[in-house]
Amino acid sequence: MLRDITLGQYYQTDSVIHKLDPRVKLVATIAFIISLFVVDSWIGYAVAAVFLAIMIKLSKVPFRFMVKGMKAIVMILMITVVFNLFLTPGEPLVTFWKLTITKEGARIAVMMAVRLSFLIVGSSLMTLTTTPNSLTDGMEKLMGPLKYVKVPVHEVAMMMSIALRFIPILLEETDKIMKAQIARGADFESGNLIKKAKAMVPLLVPLFISAFRRANDLAMAMEARCYRGGEHRTKMKPLQYHAADRVAYLVLFLYFSGCVAMRVWL
Amino acid sequence: MGIIKTDKLTFEYIRRDEEGNVEGITRAVDEVDLDVKQGDFIAILGHNGSGKSTLAKHINAILYPTEGTVWVDGMDTQDEARLWDIRREAGMVFQNPDNQIIGQVVEEDVGFGPENMGVPTKEIWERVEESLKAVGMYEYRKHSPNKLSGGQKQRVSIAGVIAMHPKCIILDEPTAMLDPNGRREVIRAVRALNDVEGITVVLITHYMEEIVHADMVYVMDRGQIAMEGTPREIFSRVEELQELRLDVPQVTLLAHELKKKGVNLPDGILTIEELVSALVGLKGA
Numbered sequence: 001m002l003r004d005i006t007l008g009q010y011y012q013t014d015s016v017i018h019k020l021d022p023r024v025k026l027v028a029t030i031a032f033i034i035s036l037f038v039v040d041s042w043i044g045y046a047v048a049a050v051f052l053a054i055m056i057k058l059s060k061v062p063f064r065f066m067v068k069g070m071k072a073i074v075m076i077l078m079i080t081v082v083f084n085l086f087l088t089p090g091e092p093l094v095t096f097w098k099l100t101i102t103k104e105g106a107r108i109a110v111m112m113a114v115r116l117s118f119l120i121v122g123s124s125l126m127t128l129t130t131t132p133n134s135l136t137d138g139m140e141k142l143m144g145p146l147k148y149v150k151v152p153v154h155e156v157a158m159m160m161s162i163a164l165r166f167i168p169i170l171l172e173e174t175d176k177i178m179k180a181q182i183a184r185g186a187d188f189e190s191g192n193l194i195k196k197a198k199a200m201v202p203l204l205v206p207l208f209i210s211a212f213r214r215a216n217d218l219a220m221a222m223e224a225r226c227y228r229g230g231e232h233r234t235k236m237k238p239l240q241y242h243a244a245d246r247v248a249y250l251v252l253f254l255y256f257s258g259c260v261a262m263r264v265w266l
Numbered sequence: 267m268g269i270i271k272t273d274k275l276t277f278e279y280i281r282r283d284e285e286g287n288v289e290g291i292t293r294a295v296d297e298v299d300l301d302v303k304q305g306d307f308i309a310i311l312g313h314n315g316s317g318k319s320t321l322a323k324h325i326n327a328i329l330y331p332t333e334g335t336v337w338v339d340g341m342d343t344q345d346e347a348r349l350w351d352i353r354r355e356a357g358m359v360f361q362n363p364d365n366q367i368i369g370q371v372v373e374e375d376v377g378f379g380p381e382n383m384g385v386p387t388k389e390i391w392e393r394v395e396e397s398l399k400a401v402g403m404y405e406y407r408k409h410s411p412n413k414l415s416g417g418q419k420q421r422v423s424i425a426g427v428i429a430m431h432p433k434c435i436i437l438d439e440p441t442a443m444l445d446p447n448g449r450r451e452v453i454r455a456v457r458a459l460n461d462v463e464g465i466t467v468v469l470i471t472h473y474m475e476e477i478v479h480a481d482m483v484y485v486m487d488r489g490q491i492a493m494e495g496t497p498r499e500i501f502s503r504v505e506e507l508q509e510l511r512l513d514v515p516q517v518t519l520l521a522h523e524l525k526k527k528g529v530n531l532p533d534g535i536l537t538i539e540e541l542v543s544a545l546v547g548l549k550g551a
Contacts, residue, residue, distance in 0.1 A: 133370050167368050168412050214365050221366035224326050224358040226382040233329035236390045
């Protein structure tokens with residue numbers, strides 16, 4: 001059933017990481033990504049790996065879920081590695097035919113591969129442990145100061161959460177329209193790419209019309225319930241930092257300053 | 267003056283062509299006078315296109331009258347300064363349950379109205395709890411609305427309106443997209459609101475059996491109020507109702523036909539029990 005799909009890739013379980021404030025996790029993810037580009041020594045990567053491993057352990061999310069995220073970037077990863085491996089000038093290590101692998105090339109290629117895969121695993125750790133909803137909340141709160149430079153932070157967050165709510169509904173609708181068209185002889189399966197794309201038109205037009213109608217209805221329902229943007233609005237579930245969040249910030253600070261220190265002194 | 271009052275309310279939809287020239291004018295609501303007392307259960311009946319939904323949208327200040335005036339609790343709906351007070355006092359439930367639920371969790375959706383009104387966090391939780399209990403959906407508070415049945419979704423929508431503590435609720439065909447079970451659930455919840463909480467209810471529908479318990483029924487046709495009276499008075503005018511293309515409940519129809527054939531029955535029989543006791547009474551006489 002389409003309505004049973006889980007959005008994003010949230011993994012439901014009860015762990016320290018799951019309970020952290022979404023803001024902490026957002027900041028931590030960004031800090032971790034920056035730290036990957038700050039460190040440039042093998043010890044540095046070892047520290048990052050240990051840090052990441054501890055976080056994965058704490059999150060109680062099975063490791064194979066993290067690897068799933070890697071599949072999407074396998075191509076990019078390979079291209080990066082190949083280009084760095086063969087095209088970096090320096091002291092030749094191995095030469096066969098016209099290709100030369102240099103010492104520097106090998107070093108950079110491995111580093112890039114490690115960086116990219118840590119980056120993906122690190123950010124999927126965040127999406128695996130945070131519901132899309134609280135992620136939106138966290139972003140809204142973190143970007144709060146941007147309001148003063150006229151960025152519609154609340155509105156963007158509201159749009160994101162409404163989009164999330166309507167994805168399963170629209171998927172179900174797509175399914176319904178598709179079945180209705182198939183029943184009348186439409187063919188979505190056979191033919192080449194262009195033919196398949198053309199077959200999508202009778203699916204997309206009714207879908208768009210219905211999405212607009214829904215949007216219109218929803219806007220009216222929101223207005224009827226006194227929605228008038230972010231001002232004067234209170235929160236049912238306001239974000240509040242707890243002791244665990246402070247500890248998390250401290251750990252993060254130690255890790256990050258460690259990375260910077262290694263860059264400077266090692 | 268009652269909680270909702272309209273005076274010669276008229277609304278016209280103006281159709282325009284691509285250059286913006288007026289192509290035609292449709293009078294959706296035509297000089298309607300309503301006066302609803304606090305605590306009443308009002309039903310507005312009519313077939314598709316009779317103007318009943320357009321009328322409903324005026325009470326919540328979503329549409330403004332072309333001519334005439336609408337007052338909600340003494341406030342003119344054209345008074346922009348009172349707009350949010352009006353929307354808070356007159357809550358509205360729409361037809362399609364999917365298109366009016368904003369939250370991704372039931373309790374968050376019910377809290378949406380109070381959040382918009384700036385109610386303090388602690389009170390929001392109290393209001394959410396009490397309104398979910400009022401419609402019997404409290405045990406579903408952590409569920410995703412996508413996994414509820416139509417009737418349940420509609421009850422969540424009603425809870426979302428009650429959480430704003432309105433004086434009246436306008437329900438615009440809340441049961442039109444539901445199965446018979448869902449319809450019963452919703453109507454039961456609405457009646458409980460009216461009986462227990464004393465909230466004024468304006469129920470817009472085209473199902474005759476839903477208006478049996480109303481204090482007052484208005485039948486609309488082509489934008490005008492064609493009939494008004496208690497359910498009993500309305501149901502005793504079977505021929506007129508059929509002319510307005512409304513389906514009279516089977517019991518009422520049966521009683522009406524029997525009466526025409528000379529059986530001595532009272533006018534406007536609404537339920538099976540009533541007809542049974544009337545027939546039994548005849549036998550004894």
